Amino acid sequence: MTHPLRIAIAGLGTVGTGVVRMVQTHGDKMLARAGREVQIVAVSARSKGKDRGVNLDAYAWEDDPVALARRTDVDLVVEVMGGEDGPAKALTEAALSSGKHVVTANKAMMALHGQPLALLAEEHGVALRYEAAVAGGIPIMKALTEGLAGNGIQRVMGVMNGTCNYILTQMEETGADYEDVLAAAQNLGYAEADPAFDVGGIDAAHKLALLAATAFGTRVDFAGVTIEGIEHISLTDITQARELGYKVKLLGVARMTDEGLEQRMQPVLVPARSTIGQLDGVTNMVVVEGDFVGQTVYTGPGAGEGPTASAIMGDVMDIARGLRIPAFGQPANTLVAANRAASAGAASHYLRFTLTDAPGTLATIAQTLADQGISIDRMRQNDHDGSNVPVLIVTHDCLRVNLDAALAKIAASDVSLAPPVALRIEQV
Amino acid sequence: MTHPLRIAIAGLGTVGTGVVRMVQTHGDKMLARAGREVQIVAVSARSKGKDRGVNLDAYAWEDDPVALARRTDVDLVVEVMGGEDGPAKALTEAALSSGKHVVTANKAMMALHGQPLALLAEEHGVALRYEAAVAGGIPIMKALTEGLAGNGIQRVMGVMNGTCNYILTQMEETGADYEDVLAAAQNLGYAEADPAFDVGGIDAAHKLALLAATAFGTRVDFAGVTIEGIEHISLTDITQARELGYKVKLLGVARMTDEGLEQRMQPVLVPARSTIGQLDGVTNMVVVEGDFVGQTVYTGPGAGEGPTASAIMGDVMDIARGLRIPAFGQPANTLVAANRAASAGAASHYLRFTLTDAPGTLATIAQTLADQGISIDRMRQNDHDGSNVPVLIVTHDCLRVNLDAALAKIAASDVSLAPPVALRIEQV
Incomplete structure (x- = not known):
């Protein structure tokens, strides 16, 4: 395996540019670690002329992402365009169908179309990986799929939307109302102009659905996630919760119960002194409980150019080294369509x-x-x-x-x- | 790759028995995830007759671990005998030389002999893995070697001896003296009768040396670790540190500096509200800082039957799936013999x-x-x-x-x- 791994990058926003920068910065390290060169050969984005602060001269340019995916000089396509359908999905399908590996940061696409895409990848004998889609820079899919692969997984939990955790933390620390903190977060660039995906819990629920499928060997079932956002959380409740010894967190929980798969993304109270309770700000945290390993906790930056590029390059390096693990940790045709648990278990x-x-x-x-x-x-x-x-x-x-x-x-x-x-x- | 992966287990203490139990419990899951069966074919231990609570009837028995390593019906040897030299090393060398993969939990052996063993493994085209040797159940070697493989690593830190962190935490919480807490920890089974390896910082320093080699692409240099134990930490210092807003932790730090590789395992003060400061009890924590990913933190059980078996089976599953990453993340003959930094940088x-x-x-x-x-x-x-x-x-x-x-x-x-x-x- 001494020939280079030739990659193409579809999308040159913050993350795509970060991937370019990472390969340009650490090409030597990647060669030493993977035993072969990781070589960018082509890129695609909407605007060719834009100055992105990186030199793209050495790479072929494609206006059409699907054409990029079909180039015969490409082994692997990095998809960082975003959008659950449309060009991102068309590009992914084209790449997989033409025998190319795909590494994507697209949580919506994977949560909604993960099963057929995984089948397509396996049909063509290529890898489909999405570490960057779940909890940003934290290598959590790898931990779950590989490091803990000998365990029966009992529960997965996660604080996986930095915007929400930032808002809840700020409300508690400053005593400001939800609307004021949200506006401040938007000014800081933490929240989108339309924050519904974040504060409505949808973004975090996409991630939970991907974790749950991988943890329990089930077909990804985003529609089965009970979703509740943080929009209705009042300062009063945050303050009262604190006085009772709790913090409010937008927490995802997935468990396999006797009734079926339980998937919830909702604001809950957790003990202030617990590991999750102590997580402040935009940082993400995922907790995995396995029957042999017990509880393991993974914390790190959930978004941003560097962390997302890091996760993408982790997947690229795996593929460069020859790793071919199925998208959800086992072949897609062995994933079970789980019943949905009618309700969460009893709780205080x-x-x-x-x-x-x-x-x-x-x-x-x-x-x-x-x-x-x-x-x-x-x-x-x-x-x-x-x-x-x-x-x-x-x-x-x-x-x-x-x-x-x-x-x-x-x-x-x-x-x-x-x-x-x-x-x-x-x-x- | 549909033929089974045939494994042999050398050592049937707590950990070896845990590995047997894990394969017997989750054979089906392992088959689904790896696409092939993980099959125990032979075991070896000192006492054949002892009741270990698991049924060993289906496995061949070898009194001599080296004979176990040379069996022609074995693909992979799990080494959980312990001891830096002697039978464990002889077994490992015999297994690698005869073309078998080795998965070991032996931090002392890897810290002291990792370089020649890694060379031997690579010479024979087999894997040598030791996830269980570093921070128990936490898949930290995987995160460092694979998930963060695109990063330049800037610093690795770890609280990696549960006994020490338990003692320091208990001293702070109960106001008891070092000697009293150590005696209590020994009664609870947390500390060995001869606690020098734990409280002297040696056990944790073994782990740090392995992390540092992998993080910085250097030959493992245990002798280059500055080691200071917790024996001289007084209750007064713990109390005074707390009043100043700090906690005392036995912390390992590895950095590559202009002077060379800095490796320290010593009691230090960290802010009480920091992530490391909040780590109480026997739990382990490793912090990895990469230039693109930023700071990621990994927390979990650092010892015990289940967690250690989990880490071993993570390695076994990787090998079952065909992963062949060099022991220190890049070929052993490319690892640099780093200068040792003459001193740690300036600090308060x-x-x-x-x-x-x-x-x-x-x-x-x-x-x-x-x-x-x-x-x-x-x-x-x-x-x-x-x-x-x-x-x-x-x-x-x-x-x-x-x-x-x-x-x-x-x-x-x-x-x-x-x-x-x-x-x-x-x-x-």
Whole structure:
């Protein structure tokens, strides 16, 4: 294997440029480590003339990404255009179909079309890898697929959207409201102008679906992820959670249960002193629990030019060295279409009610919860704000379905002045 | 590659038994993931009759580990006997020489003989892997060698001896003295009856030497590691460090500097709120800093049957899948014999003096430090204990050589009642 690995790069935004810079900087190291040269031969992007701060003269240029994918002098295509469908998917299919390896950072494409793309790759005997799509620079897919390959995986959890964790951390630290922190994050470039993918939990849910498929040998099922964003998280809840010893995190959890595959991406409370609770700012964290290894935790930058390029080049180096692991850790035709677990397991919940200040109000709440078999672990009634009485309750373990039934009754009653808030307390 | 990978296990203590249990438990998963069966064909240990809680009937038995290594029906030997020389090394050499892959958990053997063993493996076209030797269940060698293979590595740090971190954590939490906590750890099975390898920093230094060689493409140089144990860490220093906002950790640091390779395993102070500062108990943590990826952190169990078996099976699965990465990430004959850095870079230091209660004492200390160009960032004089005055100083950045010169002068002077204590404050 002393011939060079010839790569083409589709997309020259921040990440694509980072890949060029990395190959130009560390070509010698890559040669020493892989035993062969990693050689960029061609690139493609929308605007040829743009100054990207790297010299592209030595590389062939293609306006059409699909033409790039079909070049006969290319062994591997790096896809960093983005977009779940359209050109990125067309390029990926063209590359795989013409016997080229594909390394992509495209979480949406892999979460939605991972199964047929993996089948296509295997049909043509090439690799399809996407380390950069999940938790940026952290080599988590590698840890899960290879390092822990002897384990039965029990649970995977992750804080995998830096924007959300930044917003929640900033709200706690500065006491600012959600809208103000979001606006500040947008100014800093952490959040997109349309932040729905981030704060709505969709971006993180794409990543969770990819982790879950790999962890449990199931077909990637993005539609099966229960998704809840952080848009409704109020400063009050962050403050109250802290006083109770918790932090609010947008946490993804995937488990295989007797009922089927459980996949949730939602804001939850975790103990402030837990590993996940201590994760502040834009950093990502993934926790993998295996039956032999126990709990392992992986932390690092989840986005940005350098970290994303690093993950892409990790995949490229693997392919240069001859590694051919299937996209989801085992052949795509052996992946099982898992049932979806109807509900998450029982858990303690944090509840916040805004109630009228009248005799019997608390008794009504307690009785309505009790009617659903929900018992109360802790209750706090804090400062009055005029006649609105904020009441906090931490329940004992209960099922969300029972809780929702009780909350619906309470919300519809005349003791409740605002919709009750309920957040799961995750055992991490 | 549909024929089974036939493995032999040399050593049936806790770890070897764990490997047997793991293959017996997850054979189906391994087959699905590797595309071929992982099959135990033979085992070897000192005592054949001992009940190990696993059924060994299906496996051939060898009393002599070298005979095990030479069996013609074996593709890969798992070495979990331990010991840097003797039978473990003889077995490893016999296995590699007869064209068999070797997976070992033996940090001492790899740290001391890694270079010739890696050459031998490459000469015979087989793999020599040792994920289990470094930070137990954490797939850190994989992350460093493969996931981050496109990076220039800038620094590697690790808390890699669970016993030491347990002792330091317990001293801080319970206020007990070193000797008492060590005795308790021995009762719990965390520390060996002869704890010198653990508390003396040698075990952790073996791991650091392996990380450094891989990170920097240098020949493993255990003799080049500056090693300082935790035996002299007093409860006073842990308490004082905490009051200053620090924790004491046995931390390994490896960097490539202009002077050469710096490798240190020593107790240092780190900010209590830093990632490393928050690591309590027996858990291990490795931090890798790459020029593109930035900082990534890996946390998990550093020892025990399940975690160690998990790491071994990760290596076995890689080999089953056809991965053939050299032991130190690049061919052993391309590894450089690095110069050793004469000293660690400048750093802030924590100093504790026990001084006479006489006029001019502090002036003497300050002047002696100043004579070596060392300036003082913070100074604290705490409660008197009779006539002994404990004085704490945090210096600005200084070189250890200058500090040692000043401390020697102070220790020899008549103002000092006990040897001064100096601990580096590591920028993490």
